Amino acid sequence: MSGGLITLDDLPGPVTEPRKIRRPFVGSALFFAMIVIGIVMLYPFFFMIDTSLRSESSFLNGGGHSLASWRALDSTLPWRQQLVNSTIVCLLSIGIILTCSTMAGFAFAKLRYPGASAVFVAIIAAILIPVQSIVIPAYVDIAQWHLLTSYTGAVLMYSAIGTPFATFLMTVYYRSLPDEVLEAGVIDGLSYPTIFLRIALPMSVPALATIFVLQFIQIWDDLLIGLLFLQNPSERTITVGLGALAAGRTTDIPVLMAGSLVSALPAIVVFLIFQRFLINGLTAGIGR
Amino acid sequence: MSSVRFEYASRIYAAGHRPAVDRLSLEIPDGELCVLVGPSGSGKSTALRMLAGLEPADGGKIFIGDRDVTDLAPKRRDIAMVFQSYALYPHMTVAQNLGFALRVKRMPREEVKRRVEEAAELLELTPYLKRRPRALSGGQRQRVAMGRAIVREPQVFCMDEPLSNLDAKLRVSTRTQIASLQRRLGVTMVYVTHDQVEAMTMGDRVAVLHEGVLQQVDRPLDLYDRPCNVFVAGFMGSPAMNLLPGKRVTDGVEVLGTVVPVSRALGAPGANGAVTAGVRPEGLQLAGHSEPGTIPVTVEFVEELGSDGFVYGTVDTGERITVRSPGRSHPSVGSQVGVRFEPAQLHVFDGESGERL
Numbered sequence: 001m002s003g004g005l006i007t008l009d010d011l012p013g014p015v016t017e018p019r020k021i022r023r024p025f026v027g028s029a030l031f032f033a034m035i036v037i038g039i040v041m042l043y044p045f046f047f048m049i050d051t052s053l054r055s056e057s058s059f060l061n062g063g064g065h066s067l068a069s070w071r072a073l074d075s076t077l078p079w080r081q082q083l084v085n086s087t088i089v090c091l092l093s094i095g096i097i098l099t100c101s102t103m104a105g106f107a108f109a110k111l112r113y114p115g116a117s118a119v120f121v122a123i124i125a126a127i128l129i130p131v132q133s134i135v136i137p138a139y140v141d142i143a144q145w146h147l148l149t150s151y152t153g154a155v156l157m158y159s160a161i162g163t164p165f166a167t168f169l170m171t172v173y174y175r176s177l178p179d180e181v182l183e184a185g186v187i188d189g190l191s192y193p194t195i196f197l198r199i200a201l202p203m204s205v206p207a208l209a210t211i212f213v214l215q216f217i218q219i220w221d222d223l224l225i226g227l228l229f230l231q232n233p234s235e236r237t238i239t240v241g242l243g244a245l246a247a248g249r250t251t252d253i254p255v256l257m258a259g260s261l262v263s264a265l266p267a268i269v270v271f272l273i274f275q276r277f278l279i280n281g282l283t284a285g286i287g288r
Numbered sequence: 289m290s291s292v293r294f295e296y297a298s299r300i301y302a303a304g305h306r307p308a309v310d311r312l313s314l315e316i317p318d319g320e321l322c323v324l325v326g327p328s329g330s331g332k333s334t335a336l337r338m339l340a341g342l343e344p345a346d347g348g349k350i351f352i353g354d355r356d357v358t359d360l361a362p363k364r365r366d367i368a369m370v371f372q373s374y375a376l377y378p379h380m381t382v383a384q385n386l387g388f389a390l391r392v393k394r395m396p397r398e399e400v401k402r403r404v405e406e407a408a409e410l411l412e413l414t415p416y417l418k419r420r421p422r423a424l425s426g427g428q429r430q431r432v433a434m435g436r437a438i439v440r441e442p443q444v445f446c447m448d449e450p451l452s453n454l455d456a457k458l459r460v461s462t463r464t465q466i467a468s469l470q471r472r473l474g475v476t477m478v479y480v481t482h483d484q485v486e487a488m489t490m491g492d493r494v495a496v497l498h499e500g501v502l503q504q505v506d507r508p509l510d511l512y513d514r515p516c517n518v519f520v521a522g523f524m525g526s527p528a529m530n531l532l533p534g535k536r537v538t539d540g541v542e543v544l545g546t547v548v549p550v551s552r553a554l555g556a557p558g559a560n561g562a563v564t565a566g567v568r569p570e571g572l573q574l575a576g577h578s579e580p581g582t583i584p585v586t587v588e589f590v591e592e593l594g595s596d597g598f599v600y601g602t603v604d605t606g607e608r609i610t611v612r613s614p615g616r617s618h619p620s621v622g623s624q625v626g627v628r629f630e631p632a633q634l635h636v637f638d639g640e641s642g643e644r645l
Contacts, residue, residue, distance in 0.1 A: 180375035187340060190392060
């Protein structure tokens with residue numbers, strides 16, 4: 001370097017990588033916290049698997065593992081039929097919830113009509129009502145309609161409970177869709193029902209997936225509604241079946257754990273398949 | 289292809305408020321590119337949406353060709369629209385986006401394919417036909433939006449600020465593409481923009497709107513040379529025209545202490561002879577500081593554009609003034625210069641109504 005001139009050699013080399021900000025303490029603290037949370041979350045599963053692989057006596061008195069409880073489960077609980085029942089009830093309810101909530105959400109978000117905001121507030125209010133407080137009058141109604149001995153009563157209840165929140169979620173989602181896309185549909189010659197079916201609905205797959213997962217887990221795991229509204233033993237869902245198993249004079253804990261594992265598995269699978277949509281759907285409409 | 293005619297068309301969003309579009313009367317001949325320009329809130333987009341059928345007309349009529357379309361649904365108007373955000377369908381490929389309107393019309397598959405391929409060829413979109421919009425650049429998305437309008441072979445193109453999402457360089461090249469495409473297809477186009485440079489360069493004619501009211505429709509240069517009022521004078525042209533308070537005197541207009549002779553008859557003077565004198569930056573000449581007949585100006589800022597420059601300064605009486613300075617030798621900031629009017633380039637507006645005299 002001479003005479004104050006900067007030569008090419010003085011210049012720093014080309015930057016090829018972004019500079020990393022190293023904060024080693026934060027990183028390892030976070031990692032440690034994650035491990036602790038992971039253990040807390042996974043321990044129940046470990047306990048269930050471990051317990052289900054013991055007989056009742058080895059569970060109570062200590063001893064080796066065996067498949068005795070799984071065999072006992074197979075002979076005492078019609079779990080295959082009950083899984084089918086759970087699936088039917090879940091899918092029918094979610095079908096109704098999705099049909100109602102997408103149409104209502106689209107109407108609240110994109111159509112203008114008198115009383116829209118009042119109805120919307122009423123639906124939000126419905127989310128706040130605890131199920132337990134309405135379950136008795138609902139039971140009386142459904143009993144009077146003679147719907148306690150088929151899937152219908154439970155499906156109606158699950159749909160009614162799930163629809164308000166799903167409608168809220170869909171409304172928020174549809175509000176985030178730009179009006180111009182729908183107007184482009186109008187210009188292209190679509191009517192509002194066809195805009196809903198051919199443009200809005202295909203664009204709302206993340207929100208639909210979110211509702212599907214949330215409702216699936218909620219309905220699949222529910223005991224109260226199933227216990228009350230599925231009176232016919234052949235239509236019991238898996239959770240109701242497990243409940244009946246636990247309600248006997250003595251409860252065989254390892255068998256119950258085996259049944260619980262069977263019951264939990266489908267919900268886990270559904271969650272794993274749809275989880276990547278879940279975050280998108282729940283945060284939809286918050287940012288740009 | 290068809291002409292477009294607004295007859296006293298109005299749009300009122302809320303009763304008791306100023307109409308968004310106030311008794312708009314405008315005739316656009318067949319095959320013309322007419323630009324609606326104005327600041328935000330001027331009603332230009334609303335007027336376009338009324339033509340497209342996305343907003344109802346609360347008064348007046350709208351014609352496309354000889355057909356009264358005032359109460360027709362958008363799909364019966366035979367128009368196509370390009371939106372500011374492009375409004376592409378994100379779940380469809382480029383080809384599906386282009387052909388969607390035709391499929392809705394139940395056009396035969398072969399014909400849809402032919403038109404989509406033609407439009408893609410025209411807009412250089414053929415390699416991207418199978419992509420989704422999210423995998424395209426801004427310029428490509430803009431072309432898909434154009435293509436979606438072209439395949440329909442409509443009578444009228446409605447363009448709602450279609451370039452405002454593009455970066456500056458792409459905007460300039462796309463605007464010439466759109467204008468030449470319009471000329472090639474010979475379709476009537478109504479083009480909305482807030483950018484007066486876009487309006488000047490693209491339009492066969494330009495309609496200037498302000499607060500819902502049509503101010504002036506003219507060819508771009510006529511608009512520039514003979515603005516009908518103070519608003520149009522100030523809005524068209526960049527940098528804006530200098531608008532200075534003045535006074536009618538017997539042999540011209542007195543402005544900033546000097547009398548500028550005006551050869552044409554200005555009509556009867558107002559109550560106190562107050563006028564607004566308008567002069568574009570190129571209608572002023574820089575001169576030496578103390579040359580006789582010049583107005584002394586303190587230079588505050590100099591904008592160099594390479595081929596020429598603009599000098600922003602203040603007059604002793606406080607008025608700000610912009611002067612075009614040709615070439616590359618511009619006065620330095622803080623210095624005193626003299627500025628001389630070119631009488632032929634003086635615009636005179638009524639001091640009260642703002643109308644051209």
